[in-house]
Structure formats: C-alpha cells, structure tokens
Amino acid sequence: MRKLCLDMVYELAKEDPRICFIGSDLGFGTLNQFREEMPERFFMEGVNEANIIGMAAGLALEGKVVYVNTIATFITRRCFEQLVLDLGLHNVPVRLIGNGGGLVYAPLGSTHLAIDDIAILRTIPNMSIVAPADEAEMKRLMPLTVDYPGPLYIRLGKGNEPILTTDEVPFAIGQVIPMRQGSDALIITTGVTLQAALEGADELAQQGIAATVLHVPTVKPLPKEILLDYISTIPVVVTIEEHTLMGGLGSAIAELIAEANFSEGKRFKRIGLPDVFPDKYGSQADLMKRYGMTSQQVVAAVTGLRKKQLAFFK
Template identity: 55%
Template sequence: MRKTALDCVYKLGKIDERVVFIGSDLGPGVLDKMKTEFPQRFFMEGVSEQYIVGMAAGLAMEGFIPYVNTIATFLTRRCYEQVAVDLCIHDLPVRLIANGGGGVYAPLGPTHLAIEDIAIMRALPNMAVVAPCDADEMNRLMMSTLDWPHPIYIRLGKGGDKIVSEEKNGFELGKAIIMRSGTDGMFVTTGVMTQLALETADLLKKDGVNVGIVHMHTLKPFDSSGVISAIENVRAVVTVEEHIVNGGLGSALLETCSELRPDLLSKIARVGIPDKFATEYGSQNSLLKHWGITSDTLVGAMMKKLGG
C-alpha cells in the first residue's frame, strides 16, 4: 500500500507540475524515479516535521500540491499545531501520507504506533481523513486527490497483498462503499480492517448468519446518509477499526446516529484498540490479537448484538 501511494505521487507529479513530494528522512531510494526525472520537485528535508508541514503550507499557498510522507505518529503527534494552524486554518491542499496506521510498527513499540491518529486528525476542521483498505483502493484514492481543495490525511495500513476492493465501486472521497450487503448484521469498517471483516462475514455465513460490510474509507467527511442507509435495516452493527475506540470510526458512527438516528444506537457495538498504549511488541497480528481485534472477537461482538 505504501509503495502504491508513493508510486502514485510519481505518477501525479508526471501529469501535474503542481505536485511536489516532501519526505522527512525516509529509507534510501524512496521515489528515486521522481528524484531523477524532476528533482526540483523532490524534497528530502530531514527529521524536522514541524518545519516540513510549514514548508508544505508555504508551497501550497503559492499553488503547489505537496504530498508529505513520513511515519504516522510523527506526522500527527509531533507537528499537530503545524497541521492545525499551517494546514487546516489556512485550508490548504496538502496531502499527508502517514505510514503505519495502527499496529504496523508493532516491534517498535508505542512511540511508533499510530493508535489515535484518526481521532486527532478528525478533530481538525477542514481536514479530510482517509484510510483505504488495500493497494488498489489506495491507487484510486491517490489519483483522485489532485483537485480536492483542502488538506487530506491519508492513513496507510498494512494488510498484506490481498486485494478486496473492486474497481466497479470506484472511489469518491466522502462516499461509503457497501462491499457486501447483509440481512442480519453489518460490519462498519475502515482501512485494512475491511479485509478482516470480509473474512469474518464469510465465517458467519457458514453458520447461516448473513452479515454485510460497509467500508468507510473516508472517516471525514463522514458519509452519514450512506452509512445510515446501510445499517438501518439490520439488527446488529459492529464497527471495526485498527485504532483506539475513542474518537475513531466507532465514535463517528455513534455521533452520527446520536444526532440523526438515535433509534439505531442500541444495536451498535465497537471493536477497536483499548484505551491504553501498547504494552507488547511482536507483530501486527500478535498485537491485533492482544487488542482483541480478531475474527473471533468480531463474531462474538456480532452474535452478542444479534442476541445469539
């Protein structure tokens, strides 16, 4: 997914001279093609995220579309004020490509685990927050970003090579995608958790439980009408996110229903990262298990809401 995102920056740079790339201190060879073919629009600026976000703002004020890339925690926690003031108050078309949403950097510990990035980015006026489910969707997302006139936070997950998105569903920022319809329950998902939900729905189907998936690739602007129409006729809804339960997808859905359809609230359960920093290392999968984000817990949460 990360490679796809960066390949897209190159492709976008090739077709649009407004596109510039800004990295902090990424691995050797990143976007070498861009560096070779249009070096004047390739910037590797060092471990200086506060400056980088301000620099991106300055470039955007003059008509450029900067794509900024580094590890998610450094693009959010480190320079939150710059993101808020330089990008969001000015409402500039800067794209933040954030590596390692959720448990991707499990072995590196809690300083590198972006567990609350959606919550804090979602809190900022003007910011769009997007978490695609696979590399193909990342491609569709990235290629649609040129003319969005506001800042975008793009959360990269790690879901292996599996492709679950379908071209026919397209990609429109702020528009939910119903990946599968369901008659008993719905998983409301974001990022690579959509993959887990699809697997889980298959398991449930074997037991005769018909559960669908609505994929919220965009956390903000939140497609309220899309998600409500997807869940209003089922008996149980489980939100699934590789993110802390406070302030992310589940919260967004509860807020939406609280305002628009409080009658739906009681059938919603949330599955996500508990409200604490990680205490284990291991792998992304072992952390997900530790956090209780597995097919088993999804089945349990769904069946509990269905009264089974």
C-alpha cells in the same frame, strides 16, 4: 502499499507541474527518479516535521499541490499545531501520507504505533482522512487526491495486504463501499480491518446470520446520509478498526447513531484498541489478535448483540 503510493506521486507529478514532494528523513533511495528528473519539486528534509508542514503550507499557498511523507506517528503527533494552523486554518491542498497506520510498527513499541492518528486529525476543521484497504484501492484513490480541496491524510497499511476491493463499485472520496449484503447485522470498517470484517461475515453466514459489510475508506468527511440509510434498517451494528476506541471510526458511528434518534433502538458495539498503550512487542498480527481486532471478535460481537436483541423482544 507505501511504495505504490509514492510511485503514483511520481507518476502524477510527471503529468502535473504543480505537484511537489517533501519527505522527512526517508531512506536515501526513496523516489530517486523524482529527485533526478524534477529536483526543483523534490525536498528531503530531516527530522523536523513542524517545519516541514509549514514549508508545505507555503508551497500550497503559492499554487502547488504538496505530498508529504513520513511515519504516521511523526506526521500527526509531532506537528499538531502546524497541522491545525498552517493546513487546516488555511485549507490548503497538502496531502499527508502516513506510513504504518495502526499497529504496523509493532516491533518498535508504543512510540511508533499510530493508534490515535484518526482521532487526532478528526478534530481539525477542513482535514479529510482516507484509509485504503489494499493496494488496488490505493491505486484508485491517488489520482483523486490531486485536485481534492483542502488538506488530506492518507493512512497507509503495512503493504502486501490481500486484495479485497474491486472496480465494481466506483471509488470516490466520501463514499462507502458495500462488500456484503444482509439484513441481520451491519459491520462497518475502514482500512485493513476489512479483511477481518469479511471473514467474520462469512463465519456468520455459516450460522445463518446475514451481515452487510460496509467499507468506509473516508473516515472524514464521514458519508453520514449513506450510513444512516443502512443503519436505519438493520438492528445490530458493529464497527471494527485498527485504532484506539477513542475518537476513531467507531466513535464517529456512535455519534451518528446517538444523534439520529431512531424510533427503534440499535444494538451497537465497537471493536478496536482499548484505552491503553499496547504492552507487548511482536508483529502487527500478534497485537491485533491480542486486542481483539479479529474476525472471531466480529462474530462474538454480532452474536452477542443479537441475543440481547432477541431477548428484548421476547
């Protein structure tokens, strides 16, 4: 996913002289063609993310569209003040490309796990957040980022995720992608947990439970009206994300439901990382299984909520 994303930055830059790239301590071979063909718009800086964000903001204020790339934890935690004051406050077109959103860097431990990146950036006015599910969706997203207004965070997965999205539903920043249709339960997801959501919906279908699956690649600005249309008609809602339960997609949906004041109550559960630093090493898949970000947990959450719902009406 990262290679495709950066390759597309290069292709877009060949067509648009406004586009610049800034990397933070990336491998020397990263975007070699960009470096060789457009050296005046290519910058490879060291481990100084706060300075890089200021640099990107300055270029953007001079009319450039700037793409910044490094590990997701470094591009969100290390330079939070600059993200707020240089990007958010000035509302400039800087695109933050975060490598390894979620648990991708599991072998490196908690220092490299971007489990809070969405929560951090949701707090910044004018900041938008997108989390593609696969490389096909990334390819549809990138051309839309060039002229998108204001700062934008692009959350990258590990790469080589199964291709689950299609061109059947036109992709747009700020829209939801319906992947399954059903009236018994609603499963809402973003990024690479779309796979667990779809597998969970398939297992539920075998039990006679028809679930709608909504992929929400744009976590901010959240497509509230579309989501409310779906939530209003379905009694059971479950969210799943590769992120802490504090402040991510599930929190955004909970806020939406709480303020909607539906005449009928909703049964609701969030699936994600609990309020802990992951205490085991291993692979991304290992940690997702350990903390329940799986299709099995989706099934358990939906069936558990449905039992409570049915018991209430007896």
